[in-house]
Amino acid sequence: MVSIRPSVRQTPAYVPGEQPQTNDFIKLNTNENPYDPPAQVLAAVAAELPKVRLYPDPVSTQLRQAAADLYGVQLNQVLAGNGSDDILNIVVRTFVDPGEIVAFLDLTYSLYETIASVHGAKVQKIATDANFDLTGPVICPGAKLIFLASPNPPKGKHLKREFLWQTCAQAEGVVVIDEAYGDFSDEDHWDFLQEFDNVIISRTLSKSYSLAGMRVGLAIAAPTLIEEMDKVRDSYNLDRVAQALGTAALRNQAEFVPLWQKVRSTRTRLMAQLAKLDFQVCPSDANFVFAAPRWIAAADLYQALKEKKILVRYFNHPRITNYLRITVGTDAEIDQLLSAIASLKGSLE
Amino acid sequence: MVSIRPSVRQTPAYVPGEQPQTNDFIKLNTNENPYDPPAQVLAAVAAELPKVRLYPDPVSTQLRQAAADLYGVQLNQVLAGNGSDDILNIVVRTFVDPGEIVAFLDLTYSLYETIASVHGAKVQKIATDANFDLTGPVICPGAKLIFLASPNPPKGKHLKREFLWQTCAQAEGVVVIDEAYGDFSDEDHWDFLQEFDNVIISRTLSKSYSLAGMRVGLAIAAPTLIEEMDKVRDSYNLDRVAQALGTAALRNQAEFVPLWQKVRSTRTRLMAQLAKLDFQVCPSDANFVFAAPRWIAAADLYQALKEKKILVRYFNHPRITNYLRITVGTDAEIDQLLSAIASLKGSLE
Known part of the structure; x- marks a missing residue:
């Protein structure tokens, strides 16, 4: 039997966020930028x-x-x-x-x-x-x-x-x-x-x-x-x-700066709307929002959103078991997310 | 002062082969394939x-x-x-x-x-x-x-x-x-x-x-x-x-197999020609040939070829100080190499 280094054997494998290789999800789970790089950047590949x-x-x-x-x-x-x-x-x-x-x-x-x-x-x-x-x-x-x-x-x-x-x-x-x-x-x-x-x-x-x-x-x-x-x-x-x-x-x-501004204004809107939807919302300097729904278990909300083809991030970790981490997507994606949450919330009331 | 890990501090940096970022060399120094991947492979990028x-x-x-x-x-x-x-x-x-x-x-x-x-x-x-x-x-x-x-x-x-x-x-x-x-x-x-x-x-x-x-x-x-x-x-x-x-x-x-065959037949020719040019030639199963000129120091030949814009690999290592490692290029590249070597050899006789 081959001997594995103890430090490796004892370390659990790192679990990256889900990366579905299909296009049918609104993907708000791993903090990607919702906007493609501008054409002149992609042109460098040729x-x-x-x-x-x-x-x-x-x-x-x-x-x-x-x-x-x-x-x-x-x-x-x-x-x-x-x-x-x-x-x-x-x-x-x-x-x-x-x-x-x-x-x-x-x-x-x-x-x-x-x-x-x-x-x-x-x-x-x-x-x-x-x-x-x-x-x-x-x-x-x-x-x-x-x-x-x-x-x-x-x-x-x-x-x-x-x-x-x-x-x-x-x-x-x-x-x-x-x-x-x-x-x-x-x-x-x-x-x-x-x-x-x-x-x-x-x-x-x-x-x-x-x-x-x-x-x-x-x-x-x-x-x-x-x-x-x-x-x-x-x-x-x-x-x-x-x-x-x-x-x-x-x-x-210079081409990216306006995209960052867009993400920041969508972030502001997302935070405000989540608060209205009875989430405890943490302030954010990043392209994601960390927030805890007061009316449903975060794990259940994660699952319900996933069934609606919206992926957010849930961490099964004792300190944050009530939270979801939501990547700031495009305005349209965030609208779909908010309306899915509102409809779930409505169905529970 | 920051402390560096001893094993790192004591290890000399690895020196990769020269990678000129210009196109003016015949590059036979780091064992690249002389043939581009077929178009259908490159098409996967799009x-x-x-x-x-x-x-x-x-x-x-x-x-x-x-x-x-x-x-x-x-x-x-x-x-x-x-x-x-x-x-x-x-x-x-x-x-x-x-x-x-x-x-x-x-x-x-x-x-x-x-x-x-x-x-x-x-x-x-x-x-x-x-x-x-x-x-x-x-x-x-x-x-x-x-x-x-x-x-x-x-x-x-x-x-x-x-x-x-x-x-x-x-x-x-x-x-x-x-x-x-x-x-x-x-x-x-x-x-x-x-x-x-x-x-x-x-x-x-x-x-x-x-x-x-x-x-x-x-x-x-x-x-x-x-x-x-x-x-x-x-x-x-x-x-x-x-x-x-x-x-x-x-x-x-299947598209690459003929390229490997081409490399192998060029390799056979390169080995035979180097032997004729008074090199001690090692048999090869790879896309390079390791050979020692009997009429010039390998370091000098490396340098003379480099001046003619042909890059081969010379290792400053005691056991192989008389050898050059030559990547099998296209037939045209190998012809240019062989003729450059022949002309250098002629000029020394």
Whole structure:
């Protein structure tokens, strides 16, 4: 019998959101952007197809340069990942030996725990209050790595900036600020990079740049950190088409900004309407809304909506068993969702 | 100062082959297929572009099913990787704890050492004879993982089947048979899977399926191994376009077979001509030829060819300092290479 590494054997498999490969669902469950990338971004693919037999640029130079230009940093401060999940994985494997501590909030993006556990790291969960918020900076002696998502799922609010700053100042190891949803708010943490040499900002093009299907992530940090992370990275981790689409997306940021504004105004409307439909609604800085219906079990509502071909996200986790996470879709999709909820609610009254 | 994991800090960065992003080289240095994939394979991209905003199938079902059908195995025996480098990396992280032994030949694909070292594994190199061949089965007590490439670079010959079989029978851990170049020969090792539950066969679509630019790799093994490897895999490790192109390539294998035959006949001609040009030529089962010029230092020939815009691979490694590795290009490319070599040789006489 083959022996499996204990840390792997003992870790339950990560369960990603449902990804039906059919088109018959209104898909509001995994925080994709409801709007396609503009045509000039998709046009970047054509130049790559005649070259698929050739290896891609191993270090994704064009993509990283586009990111460096956009974010006002140097090329050697940018690492490209096969999605930001690849970035998170690389960070763990660069800075943490098995047995050492990785810290993150209870609750947050659940992949942090999977990646840390598979690696054999010790997991330390930082308590949050009843609103899933920090009550102070994260103080975690000995932690080699602290993951902090801001906006933080499942709620989608930014963590308090002052607590983040104090966390970075006091951390003994690396702090990753995961800004996967950053473009849907006015807040960012680029200034942290000027102050701290232990901060890595992680970004993804999956949500704000409508490229979830293409797996493009970025890490931005001090060159000394990027250089070591680069050794852990698979040398050809981004294919030609992903590099081309990612580069074109960042170079065409101006085309995406109105889409983010649209998502934000739909978000405002969704929150207001859910409140009217007797949900407890959490404020959101992301492209999703976390809300708890007061008149039905969340699991039942999830199931009833699914039967109506509307997919939202339900987490079977004790702290949030009453909540649903709803991705901000198009206005038309949100209208269908709201009317489905209203009709279910009516039928129960 | 941030602390880097010792195994990472101490590992030198892997150096991939040169990938000039211009078109002015005859590129015979990184074993790409000289022929583009057929049009019906490339056509698979069109259906994906309208869906790039949506996450891909996290488990690459279509691609894995195409592989299962082609290789006569079950779906749960196939894992899809972001290139076979991703597969190799996943294998190390699934079966080897830091400090445990990973074994491979001296010489072979140099990435095995990088991946094992970054992970903090103990590296054990198995001696080969003067012809870079095995002298018997690999006996390596305690090794959790043995990497064996067949055909084995840098020479490109299959390892002796009997020795491979005995290695698998005696191994205490997992044996990866890396068949990256398998399609350019008549030999394979599928029958090993029937006999041994500790064998993983690794395949890539980079070479034989002309998709180096797209990063598609496969692992085929017992379901019990695949299930654990799947936990280590990034959940969305293959983007939509890579999955679609990989699936279409495998489903259109018949279109590729004549290209492999062409490569093999060009290989035969290249080997014969290099011998006439006073090279010591190694026999090859792959899409490259490993050969040592008797009349010039290999490093000098590499440089002289590069000045003529012909890229071949030179390894600055003590055992092979007299050799060049030449990818089998089109007949026209190989003619240009041979005539450049002949003219250099003439100018020295």
